[in-house]
Amino acid sequence: xxxxxxxxxxxxxxxxxxxxxxxxxxxxxxxxxxxxxxxxxxxxxxxxxxxxxxxxxxxxxxxxxxxxxxxxxxxxxxxxxxxxxxxxxxxxxxxxxxxxxxxxxxxxxxxxxxxxxxxxxxxxxxxxxxxxxxxxxxxxxxxxxxxxxxxxxxxxxxxxxxxxxxxxxxxxxxxxxxxxxxxxxxxxxxxxxxxxxxxxxxxxxxxxxxxxxxxxxxxxxxxxxxxxxxxxxxxxxxxxxxxxxxxxxxxxxxxxxxxxxxxxxxxxxxxxxxxxxxxxxxxxxxxxxxxxxxxxxxxxxxxxxxxxxxxxxxxxxxxxxxxxxxxxxxxxxxxxxxxxxxxxxxxxxxxxxxxxxxxxxxxxxxxxxxxxxxxxxxxxxxxxxxxxxxxxxxxxxxxxxxxxxxxxxxxxxxxxxxxxxxxxxxxxxxxxxxxxxxxxxxxxxxxxxxxxxxxxxxxxxxxxxxxxxxxxxxxxxxxxxxxxxxxxxxxxxxxxxxxx
Numbered sequence: 001x002x003x004x005x006x007x008x009x010x011x012x013x014x015x016x017x018x019x020x021x022x023x024x025x026x027x028x029x030x031x032x033x034x035x036x037x038x039x040x041x042x043x044x045x046x047x048x049x050x051x052x053x054x055x056x057x058x059x060x061x062x063x064x065x066x067x068x069x070x071x072x073x074x075x076x077x078x079x080x081x082x083x084x085x086x087x088x089x090x091x092x093x094x095x096x097x098x099x100x101x102x103x104x105x106x107x108x109x110x111x112x113x114x115x116x117x118x119x120x121x122x123x124x125x126x127x128x129x130x131x132x133x134x135x136x137x138x139x140x141x142x143x144x145x146x147x148x149x150x151x152x153x154x155x156x157x158x159x160x161x162x163x164x165x166x167x168x169x170x171x172x173x174x175x176x177x178x179x180x181x182x183x184x185x186x187x188x189x190x191x192x193x194x195x196x197x198x199x200x201x202x203x204x205x206x207x208x209x210x211x212x213x214x215x216x217x218x219x220x221x222x223x224x225x226x227x228x229x230x231x232x233x234x235x236x237x238x239x240x241x242x243x244x245x246x247x248x249x250x251x252x253x254x255x256x257x258x259x260x261x262x263x264x265x266x267x268x269x270x271x272x273x274x275x276x277x278x279x280x281x282x283x284x285x286x287x288x289x290x291x292x293x294x295x296x297x298x299x300x301x302x303x304x305x306x307x308x309x310x311x312x313x314x315x316x317x318x319x320x321x322x323x324x325x326x327x328x329x330x331x332x333x334x335x336x337x338x339x340x341x342x343x344x345x346x347x348x349x350x351x352x353x354x355x356x357x358x359x360x361x362x363x364x365x366x367x368x369x370x371x372x373x374x375x376x377x378x379x380x381x382x383x384x385x386x387x388x389x390x391x392x393x394x395x396x397x398x399x400x401x402x403x404x405x406x407x408x409x410x411x412x413x414x415x416x417x418x419x420x421x422x423x424x425x426x427x428x429x430x431x432x433x434x435x436x437x438x439x440x441x442x443x444x445x446x447x448x449x450x451x452x453x454x455x456x457x458x459x460x461x462x463x464x465x466x467x468x469x470x471x472x473x474x475x476x477x478x479x480x481x482x483x484x485x486x487x488x489x490x491x492x493x494x495x496x497x498x499x500x
């Protein structure tokens with residue numbers, strides 16, 4: 001295929017964008033950029049019963065946050081617009097009628113009640129009712145009436161659908177870039193509905209017509225659409241159009257057990273499955289953004305769900321992903337979602353940030369806590385960031401810098417022995433005599449004093465940390481002392497002596 005590369009992400013606005021949908025968008029984006037092509041977004045809102053008004057804006061906001069916005073879409077470079085299917089309604093009817101004229105489709109007038117009855121009867125006999133070549137010439141379809149009768153029934157306002165007339169006794173040998181050759185027996189396929197009497201096409205017809213008119217070169221979508229591939233290829237054949245190339249992405253699997261990752265898995269195990277927060281009457285689902293993930297980290301871990309470049313490399317910038325991306329390196333089998341590994345990715349990206357930019361973000365959190373401080377926030381951040389996966393964890397890792405401990409970890413308090421108060425008074429005197437109050441100088445002088453007086457390190461260091469932090473945690477002890485200053489250090493030691 002030598003046509004220009006044009007790929008699309010075509011979500012339905014029925015709710016928030018699932019992380020699986022984000023990965024589909026990402027792989028389309030990477031493929032387009034790798035080949036100098038176009039990545040466009042088309043909103044597939046033909047199912048008006050499930051339409052959610054805020055979902056469309058959510059989709060665009062999510063992709064913008066992630067840095068993978070489309071080249072063309074609603075209101076942007078509308079070369080093949082409109083890009084919303086409900087705004088293209090008039091287009092589809094002519095194509096549905098064209099299939100009727102060419103014998104590739106037919107009108108079906110069966111009522112929902114009649115179809116329910118046929119399904120129940122088949123179930124009673126232990127069978128499955130399939131609307132296909134075995135029944136279409138015995139049911140209420142235009143295949144059994146003259147053209148005049150059909151026209152009269154439609155003119156009288158009878159409800160109908162237009163169904164695809166699947167060929168009989170044919171084995172379709174189709175190519176999928178990821179899966180290789182796949183085979184389908186047309187005798188096992190049903191005659192899918194293409195058009196409804198309310199004037200709306202179904203997904204199948206609208207999808208094919210739009211992909212053709214928008215000159216889509218490759219259809220890269222989730223594995224769940226693989227069963228639709230034979231119908232879609234046959235529709236291209238019916239219209240006499242060149243079909244795009246297909247690539248069906250593997251499923252994203254639950255962290256534990258088999259099956260597709262769902263929102264329920266996220267709720268149960270406490271991780272997001274949406275890029276941004278989503279609020280309904282039932283409550284709020286946190287997104288990756290609100291949880292504290294960097295968009296680059298989300299892009300990185302999603303890219304490695306089902307794809308790798310053949311090396312051990314795990315950290316990729318977007319530019320590197322574009323350069324190395326290849327559809328042929330996508331696996332066929334499902335990719336297990338690992339929330340802990342995703343935190344690891346965020347940790348890597350957090351360490352890459354400058355201390356200054358992290359400090360600015362931390363200042364917002366400190367302000368929200370109602371705390372004003374003269375401490376060097378950049379240095380505080382520098383001392384704790386290695387222990388953090390998220391900026392949102394900074395407060396729990398550094399609260400003692402800003403708030404004097406009023407209680408002490410019970411387990412750690414066991415290090416406070418009978419002789420400890422006297423030792424702490426001596427430490428206090430040593431600290432008050434130090435004029436150059438820098439971390440290195442404090443450490444040097446205090447350790448010299450301990451060595452000279454043959455005092456074990458553990459006898460001083462652990463009670464001292466407990467006095468300043470309230471627990472045996474935190475960065476280098478002497479960095480804490482320098483940062484909170486001589487007066488605050490002395491005050492905390494005195495409080496510990498009085499309390500413990």
